[in-house]
Amino acid sequence: MKHIILLFLTSLLLVSCSSNKEIEITLRSIGETMKYDQEILEIKTGSKVTLTFINKATMQGMNHNVVILKQKTNIKKFASQALSHGPSYIPPSDKIIAKTKMTKPGETVTITFTMPNKKGYYPFVCTFPGHASSMQGTIRAI
Numbered sequence: 001m002k003h004i005i006l007l008f009l010t011s012l013l014l015v016s017c018s019s020n021k022e023i024e025i026t027l028r029s030i031g032e033t034m035k036y037d038q039e040i041l042e043i044k045t046g047s048k049v050t051l052t053f054i055n056k057a058t059m060q061g062m063n064h065n066v067v068i069l070k071q072k073t074n075i076k077k078f079a080s081q082a083l084s085h086g087p088s089y090i091p092p093s094d095k096i097i098a099k100t101k102m103t104k105p106g107e108t109v110t111i112t113f114t115m116p117n118k119k120g121y122y123p124f125v126c127t128f129p130g131h132a133s134s135m136q137g138t139i140r141a142i
Helices: 002-018 075-085
Strands: 022-028 040-043 048-054 067-069 096-099 108-114 120-125 136-141
Touching: 022 040, 067 075, 075 120, 096 108
Parallel strands: 022 048, 040 136
Antiparallel strands: 048 108, 067 096, 067 120, 120 136
């Protein structure tokens, strides 16, 4: 009987350790620059992610968003396509995993998404015109 209980508890522990987590991440723009405060995020595959983005700019016109893309997406090409899709500057694409709305200075937005189950590197970028070359980062899915 002790062995059955021990086996059951061990199985329960293994299931709970292998289950996907729910995590919360806060990402901010850095003042009047075209940069995120974190360029590398580490997230477990399959996790339910709640991402809060805070646009810390104060200067009018420093609009920002966060677009999380599939692995190996060409950011330069994606950002170029975004130019013709204002005012959101997000083109229709099967390369998008998740996206925030375009925020104005001082705005905060929260989104929830599930990280893909494939380990690797996923780019994220601001698609406001002219920002993508410097305002980007990578999610390392582990």
